[in-house]
Amino acid sequence: MGYQQAYQRSIEQPEQFWAEQAEHIAWFKKPQTILSNDDNHVPRWFADGEMNSCYLALDYHIEQGRGEQAALIYDSPVTQTQQTYTYLQLRDKVALLAGAMQQQGISKGDRVLIYLPMVAEAAIAMLACARIGAIHSVVFGGFAAKEVASRIDDATPSMILTASCGIEVGRIIDYKSIIDQAIEQAEHKITQVVVLQRPQQPCTLIEGRDIDWQAFTDAASPVDCITVMATDPLYILYTSGTTGKPKGVVRDNGGHAVAMKYSMQAIYDVHPGDVYWAASDVGWVVGHSYIVYAPLFAGCTTVLYEGKPVGTPDAGAFWRVIEQHKVKIMFTAPTAFRAVRKQDPEATFYQQYDTSSLKALYLAGERTDSSTYYWLKELLQKPVIDHWWQTETGWAIVANMIGLEVLETKAGSSTKPVTGFNVQVLDVNGSSVEANTVGEIVVKQPLPPGCFPTVWNNAERYHQTYMAPYPGFYLTGDGGYIDEDGYVFIMGRTDDVINVAGHRFSTGELEELIAGHDAVAEAAVVGIHCDLKGQIPLALVVIKDGIEADSAVSDSIVTLVRNNVGAVASLRQVLLVQRLPKTRSGKILRKTLRQIADGEQFNIPSTIDDPTILEEIKRVYIDQDVIS
Numbered sequence: 001m002g003y004q005q006a007y008q009r010s011i012e013q014p015e016q017f018w019a020e021q022a023e024h025i026a027w028f029k030k031p032q033t034i035l036s037n038d039d040n041h042v043p044r045w046f047a048d049g050e051m052n053s054c055y056l057a058l059d060y061h062i063e064q065g066r067g068e069q070a071a072l073i074y075d076s077p078v079t080q081t082q083q084t085y086t087y088l089q090l091r092d093k094v095a096l097l098a099g100a101m102q103q104q105g106i107s108k109g110d111r112v113l114i115y116l117p118m119v120a121e122a123a124i125a126m127l128a129c130a131r132i133g134a135i136h137s138v139v140f141g142g143f144a145a146k147e148v149a150s151r152i153d154d155a156t157p158s159m160i161l162t163a164s165c166g167i168e169v170g171r172i173i174d175y176k177s178i179i180d181q182a183i184e185q186a187e188h189k190i191t192q193v194v195v196l197q198r199p200q201q202p203c204t205l206i207e208g209r210d211i212d213w214q215a216f217t218d219a220a221s222p223v224d225c226i227t228v229m230a231t232d233p234l235y236i237l238y239t240s241g242t243t244g245k246p247k248g249v250v251r252d253n254g255g256h257a258v259a260m261k262y263s264m265q266a267i268y269d270v271h272p273g274d275v276y277w278a279a280s281d282v283g284w285v286v287g288h289s290y291i292v293y294a295p296l297f298a299g300c301t302t303v304l305y306e307g308k309p310v311g312t313p314d315a316g317a318f319w320r321v322i323e324q325h326k327v328k329i330m331f332t333a334p335t336a337f338r339a340v341r342k343q344d345p346e347a348t349f350y351q352q353y354d355t356s357s358l359k360a361l362y363l364a365g366e367r368t369d370s371s372t373y374y375w376l377k378e379l380l381q382k383p384v385i386d387h388w389w390q391t392e393t394g395w396a397i398v399a400n401m402i403g404l405e406v407l408e409t410k411a412g413s414s415t416k417p418v419t420g421f422n423v424q425v426l427d428v429n430g431s432s433v434e435a436n437t438v439g440e441i442v443v444k445q446p447l448p449p450g451c452f453p454t455v456w457n458n459a460e461r462y463h464q465t466y467m468a469p470y471p472g473f474y475l476t477g478d479g480g481y482i483d484e485d486g487y488v489f490i491m492g493r494t495d496d497v498i499n500v501a502g503h504r505f506s507t508g509e510l511e512e513l514i515a516g517h518d519a520v521a522e523a524a525v526v527g528i529h530c531d532l533k534g535q536i537p538l539a540l541v542v543i544k545d546g547i548e549a550d551s552a553v554s555d556s557i558v559t560l561v562r563n564n565v566g567a568v569a570s571l572r573q574v575l576l577v578q579r580l581p582k583t584r585s586g587k588i589l590r591k592t593l594r595q596i597a598d599g600e601q602f603n604i605p606s607t608i609d610d611p612t613i614l615e616e617i618k619r620v621y622i623d624q625d626v627i628s
């Protein structure tokens with residue numbers, strides 16, 4: 001079936017379409033109900049199906065005779081270690097950890113917070129939770145203690161799995177003390193912390209609370225997979241919204257498994273035995289979906305890479321991994337290749353490696369700039385596929401589904417809607433717009449399997465943020481247009497979310513934090529263009545009367561953000577100004593501020609209370625007067 005036919009069917013007969021796809025996973029009890037509504041009137045997939053995601057990822061393949069095949073390759077240039085786990089070996093590790101957790105009282109529905117660097121134990125921990133029906137919540141290692149604390153309070157986990165340290169280029173990150181601080185800051189009490197001691201920097205364990213990972217599993221017996229319902233949560237993954245409180249995106253088991261398995265064949269065209277590499281981090285949705293679950297559901301070999309595109313040790317690192325592990329499909333964020341290209345514009349490293357195993361490169365996480373796209377396309381002479389998706393959906397909304405049919409691409413477009421996603425563009429009144437007209441991108445309900453059914457502990461927020469603005473549709477938060485041939489063009493967020501090196505941050509959250517600084521009267525944060533990271537935050541800050549506006553203040557604001565959100569927020573520019581430009585009703589003119597910072601033409605909005613302030617900001621910004 002070609003793309004158009006499959007797409008049409010998925011939209012016109014969604015139940016039949018997904019019932020067929022559900023045949024491809026090994027249920028404990030096949031679902032009879034394909035699509036139904038839950039108590040919150042949210043459409044749910046496969047409600048009476050019974051299964052286990054860890055079984056599908058590991059045990060099932062062993063039963064199929066793939067036990068000796070490599071399931072996971074841990075490749076860590078920062079520790080100069082490599083280790084391959086077969087399906088059997090991975091299953092045994094997972095079953096043992098699951099047994100240890102169960103022995104400590106963790107059971108179905110309990111939350112387990114995972115704060116680990118890119119080590120095999122991160123995937124093992126996730127799968128161990130799935131095995132016993134515990135709900136994992138992985139927090140990206142780059143987040144500081146306050147962010148971890150807010151997730152502890154929202155998810156109220158019964159246990160934390162962490163490591164003594166993580167390794168960044170040239171420095172060691174003390175994970176354990178971040179966890180200690182987070183536990184201290186959180187209101188919810190944590191009584192069990194399992195710590196992976198890494199030789200690069202072991203840590204001290206707190207008696208009565210901390211448990212050494214090795215001892216924990218040594219004392220345990222392996223356990224089997226329990227049965228869960230398709231609609232039981234598999235994980236919670238926090239993402240930035242427009243407020244300071246992160247949103248816990250919930251993923252269920254059944255819909256997720258069906259969507260992941262289907263996507264591997266239809267979008268990525270990979271099959272059992274193929275090597276699949278998503279160069280991301282398990283702390284992001286890309287890591288959940290395409291480092292851990294989808295490649296294992298599909299019987300592939302997944303690569304878990306603890307390194308960077310550059311600096312570990314050089315800009316040839318990606319090519320080396322492709323050659324060494326015979327990677328067929330690679331997936332990363334455009335920013336990673338911008339970093340490679342910046343250091344090696346002539347691609348001299350590329351020439352040193354045999355990358356013939358690579359069939360296609362997939363990009364997502366942010367808009368792919370055309371310069372990087374063409375550089376890669378020319379270099380690789382292979383499909384370079386931009387696809388658009390979000391934490392909320394868990395898989396691509398728009399892509400070139402090469403497993404169905406290879407479509408012509410258009411520069412700037414991530415191609416066409418993925419099967420099951422009825423993508424439309426609406427104007428502010430909720431009416432459909434003509435082709436090529438920019439508007440809010442929405443997806444008509446029901447969303448396909450795999451997409452989030454709720455926000456953890458907050459069904460109301462799910463409804464208010466995503467479903468209420470345009471009844472019958474899911475609001476993606478991205479703006480863009482669809483052309484006359486049905487190609488979708490994503491233009492960027494229409495809310496206060498910014499995208500830094502493929503990572504999502506809330507300007508509202510950064511503002512709240514900076515506004516809490518002793519010297520600060522008021523602050524605004526906008527995302528401005530960065531050649532490497534796509535966007536970076538710029539803070540405009542009004543200092544309280546009587547406090548000297550000098551670089552010491554700017555520096556302390558930068559430190560505040562690093563210590564509370566994390567270095568990954570990449571806030572380095574703080575502009576001290578007399579006033580913030582606002583409308584007469586008090587709204588900060590963010591778009592205009594961004595245009596000034598990016599050197600774009602801007603119109604002075606008619607609603608501004610004092611137009612002279614924009615010129616003043618422009619002068620201060622361009623003179624770089626007080627930028628830290």
Ligand code: COA
Pocket residue numbers: 140141142143166168169173279280281284286308309310332333335336339364365501502503532533566567568569570
């Ligand atoms: N733990 C602790 N700190 C971390 C971290 C982690 N897991 N990941 C990043 N950081 C720190 C970095 O050390 C850096 O600190 P610094 O400001 O003291 O140097 C800061 O956070 C910013 O990190 P990063 O965004 O990685 O920027 P960079 O300048 O070090 O590297 C790139 C730039 C482009 C190489 C890098 O952003 C990258 O590899 N991006 C890939 C994007 C990606 O995987 N996106 C996921 C969605 S697909």
Ligand code: AMP
Pocket residue numbers: 239285363364365366367368386387388389390391392414476477478490492493499502503504
């Ligand atoms: P996250 O939930 O962190 O994966 O971020 C999702 C957001 O990243 C989307 O809402 C988009 O704004 C942006 N994004 C992801 N992929 C793409 C893409 N291929 N093109 C443009 N923007 C993208």
